[in-house]
Amino acid sequence: DTAVSQTPKYLVTQMGNDKSIKCEQNLGHDTMYWYKQDSKKFLKIMFSYNNKELIINETVPNRFSPKSPDKAHLNLHINSLELGDSAVYFCASSQGVAGRYETQYFGPGTRLLVL
């Protein structure tokens, strides 16, 4: 069974479109995250939810809106896509709020290409 799953795996779309990426974890974890990995492989956190409550919201354009319908799901909606949004987006989860010893479990990533 896949612990953290994301759909779709690949997403190719035109500038200006709106798209969503879905994430689900079956680990019973309380906290979920979205990371963005750019073309140089640099990973940066975007959002984090704990028990459906937003706890981390880094400097991300407000075109990005996370939504957590329940503890097991954290979706990412992106409005008015821009070329610079092209990246790999990773979802992750952890048992508690990622502290000093908390392990985060990552999904396989969604490769977004904006044309």
Place this chain on the structure above:
Amino acid sequence: AQSVTQLDSHVSVSEGTPVLLRCNYSSSYSPSLFWYVQHPNKGLQLLLKYTSAATLVKGINGFEAEFKKSETSFHLTKPSAHMSDAAEYFCVVPSGSARQLTFGSGTQLTVLP
């Protein structure tokens, strides 16, 4: 603030030879540290983590890392490289209010036959 610096963006070794991937950290207190691996077109997988229990940490797939406070280092090693070890490796430290992970810039490991 906590941060990590991966000293090599690319490392190339021959199969069967030792692997050394270097990471230095900056922290105002004794941090916890992680190594994650990302195989091509795959997600990230935890290799090992340091939690102050022991300075030498053993991980999966024969990897280990040693926490050296005097050198502020947490280098990743493996005695004998295997072709399947070819991947991107990230040194990671919890930061902010310890609620998020800060990733190093990554080291691409190539294993030559």
